[in-house]
Amino acid sequence: MQPLHALLPGDIIATGTPPGAGMGMKTDPVWLRSGDVVQLEIAGRGRQRQQVIAAR
Structure with a gap:
């Protein structure tokens, strides 16, 4: 089956x-x-990580 x-x-x-x-x-x-960190991972696809910084 092909992915959409x-x-x-x-x-x-x-x-x-x-x-x-x-x-x-x-x-x-x-x-x-x-300073908070948000992480997301999809098994077999990868991981991303963002750190929250204050607006200027």
């Missing part, structure tokens, strides 16, 4: 945020802060 679309280096997979995370939290929302 091949992923290429630099492609972005935006899946959104699961319920209860970020602004969906029932109590005080938790936001990303400078």
